[in-house]
Amino acid sequence: MASHRRVKRRTPNIAGTRVRPRHGTAYRVAHAVRTTLVCMVLAALVFIGTAAAATLIDINHAIDQRSFSLLPQASGDRQEESLIDPNAGQTVNILIMGQDTREGDNASLASSDASTANIHNADTTIVAQIAADRSYINLVSIPRDSMVDVPSCTTTGGTIPAQYYVQFNSIFATAYAYGGDLASAAGCTINAVNALTGLDIQEAVVVDFQGLSSMIDALGGVDICIPLDVQDTYTGLNLQRGMQHLDGVQATQYARMRHGTNTDGSDVMRTTRQQYLIKALLNEALSKNLFTDTAQLYQLARSAIDSLNLSAGLADAATLAGLAMSLKDLDSSNLFAQTVPVTTDPQNPAARVVWASDADEVWQKLRNGQPLNATDADADENAENGAETQDPTGTTDQTISGDTLDGTDGSASADGTTATEPLPDPDPNTGLITVTDPVTLQETLIDPVTGGTVDPQDGSIVDPVTGQYIGVADRYLMFTVCGVTS
Numbered sequence: 001m002a003s004h005r006r007v008k009r010r011t012p013n014i015a016g017t018r019v020r021p022r023h024g025t026a027y028r029v030a031h032a033v034r035t036t037l038v039c040m041v042l043a044a045l046v047f048i049g050t051a052a053a054a055t056l057i058d059i060n061h062a063i064d065q066r067s068f069s070l071l072p073q074a075s076g077d078r079q080e081e082s083l084i085d086p087n088a089g090q091t092v093n094i095l096i097m098g099q100d101t102r103e104g105d106n107a108s109l110a111s112s113d114a115s116t117a118n119i120h121n122a123d124t125t126i127v128a129q130i131a132a133d134r135s136y137i138n139l140v141s142i143p144r145d146s147m148v149d150v151p152s153c154t155t156t157g158g159t160i161p162a163q164y165y166v167q168f169n170s171i172f173a174t175a176y177a178y179g180g181d182l183a184s185a186a187g188c189t190i191n192a193v194n195a196l197t198g199l200d201i202q203e204a205v206v207v208d209f210q211g212l213s214s215m216i217d218a219l220g221g222v223d224i225c226i227p228l229d230v231q232d233t234y235t236g237l238n239l240q241r242g243m244q245h246l247d248g249v250q251a252t253q254y255a256r257m258r259h260g261t262n263t264d265g266s267d268v269m270r271t272t273r274q275q276y277l278i279k280a281l282l283n284e285a286l287s288k289n290l291f292t293d294t295a296q297l298y299q300l301a302r303s304a305i306d307s308l309n310l311s312a313g314l315a316d317a318a319t320l321a322g323l324a325m326s327l328k329d330l331d332s333s334n335l336f337a338q339t340v341p342v343t344t345d346p347q348n349p350a351a352r353v354v355w356a357s358d359a360d361e362v363w364q365k366l367r368n369g370q371p372l373n374a375t376d377a378d379a380d381e382n383a384e385n386g387a388e389t390q391d392p393t394g395t396t397d398q399t400i401s402g403d404t405l406d407g408t409d410g411s412a413s414a415d416g417t418t419a420t421e422p423l424p425d426p427d428p429n430t431g432l433i434t435v436t437d438p439v440t441l442q443e444t445l446i447d448p449v450t451g452g453t454v455d456p457q458d459g460s461i462v463d464p465v466t467g468q469y470i471g472v473a474d475r476y477l478m479f480t481v482c483g484v485t486s
Contacts, residue, residue, distance in 0.1 A: 067315030068183040070204065071154050073191040091132045091369045092323070093201045094314070095190050097172065098124035099182075099208045122172035122189065124274060127201065129366050134326045136334035136371045139278070140362060141271050142193070144169035146353050147345050151195050153188035155179030160188065167352070168192075182206055182309055196355075197363040204311045211307025212255075213248030215281075218303035221247050222284045224254065224277065225474075225482040227458040232260030243482045251277055262458065268339065268353070269469045272460060275337040276472040283332050333431070333475070336372035338362070338450045343466040356466060373449040423448070429485055430476040447473055456480075 100123035122144060129138040150171055152162045156179035163171075175188035186204040194201055216222055223245050230239040235253045237260060239246075246254065255274045258265050314320065341359045345352035365374055426433050426448050433446040445454035452461040454473045459481075461471040478484040 067310050067312055068181070068186070069312045070187040070190065070202075071156065071179075071183055073154055073187065074152060089132050092130040093199055093203070093366075094128045094130075095186070095193055095201050095204045096124075096126045096128050097122055097186060097189060097204065097206045098212075099172075099206050122169040122185075124271070125168070125172075125189065125193070127193065127197070127199070127366065129369075130323075130327070131371070132369060134330065136336060137327075137330070138366060138372050139275065139335065139337040140366065140372070141275065141337070141339045142168055143268055143271065143339060143342055143353055145267055145351065146340075146342055146355060147347075148192070148196060148355070150192040153191045155184035155188060156181055157184065165347075186309075186311065198360075198367055199363065202311075203313045205314065206309040207307055213252045214303045214307050216246070216248035216251050219281070219284055221245050222251055222277070222280050224251065224280050225477045225484070227477050227481050228262040230254070230257070230260050230262060232257050234259035241481065243484070266469070268342070269460070271339055272469050272472045275339075276474055279332065279335060279337065279474050282335060286330070286332055334371070336449055337471060338372060339468075339470045341463060341466070341470070342468055353468070356463075429479045430473070432473060432476055445473075445476070447471065 100121040125142045125144070127138075127140045127142070129140075131137065144167070146168045147165050148168050149164045150162065150166065153160050153175065155175050158178060160174060160178055163174075171192050172185045172189050176182070176185035178184060186206055190201050190204055193199065223243055226239050226241055226244050229241050230237060232238075232253070235257065237250065237253045237257065239250075239254065255277045256270060257263055257273070258267070258270055263269055340362055341356035342353040343356045345354045362372070365372055368374075423433055423435070423446075430445075431448070432454055433448050435444045435446055436442070437444070445456060446452070447454055447461045450461055450470050451464070452470050453464050454461050454476060459473040459477040460469055461473055462468065463470050
């Protein structure tokens, strides 16, 4: 594992606070990102499925009402405002933000009183990367409770100076307070993420609680495989183990639950459920007949558009339609999601996290235009060939060498070299790899995308080094708990 040195704090760590945020806001971000992508895809397909010009004009009007222009930032050159060309064969990077606001109908989905009526916090943040060849999508969640250094940024109300050791979700809230609008909040958050990751994200989508709930209802609900019984007296949610069909309110409560049974109450664990919900939503959307059921698609597209705030580069019906069409054949198994690696914050280990030393390995894959399941061998081959993307399905060429996927040291041979053995192939039904300890004969389930260990009881994926949650093994749960094969 590569080592990383923390930069002195005279200036914000533009390259990233190399500390490992595993699972916090990540799951929530995933839910917002999934919602956004599903919205964009469905909106586009509506235009393909109905030839009525009035539909296009109606959708465009709705988009115009909810678009915003990002403000130029000193840390990077803002490209001249232009619409994304989804057919140009370029990687598309979008920052998806779940806004924690209690205004309007959102109050019914979250506790609200006079003190919280006007808040605008970042509930989730996800970096979404759509491959240049549209063969896969990467989703990387950034925990809201991770502590970072960020550069100065420009808002409608003035410039916010560089900030050191601040909670990630405060970037959105502070910018909204300074500028009083989404353009300021989203712009400063993008500015910070670009500085921390080395990416060049130019577009953003903002969604709130009610937006997600409305989207799910417009979709007709969503099927979720529940691994363990869930009871949450805080919201009244009561779900039994097995396949459950949830409406918008139930699904939103499940994704945001912190007080019920079989949850540790952490935001990190909650982000994994949000990622799980996002995958279920995409599967639900892709299962619809997008070319014949135009009435439902229209309602879904309108619900999506009315639920989202899009930056100007995305705010065009034709752009969304083109992007959606390019994603219509996407295999849902090539939707890769994880939380950026995190570890406990030494200054506040009970409540905060920092990005781990190998966080940049995740961002490097995105900078290289690679799927999250790409291996070191893929990276070397990519560099040699100058290729932009990799085959997202290849995982069996990974090996156990030195630091193994389960976090233990590889065995050394007599001449002092480290033994290397190839990993077995993933199970075709669960997508997981089973590794057997040669001494204890104990079996461990490994997720080949993240390298995390999988709890056989609830399917949660855990970082073997930090113990932080990083995801949910959805295919494993669908097969073992609900008897559904891919």
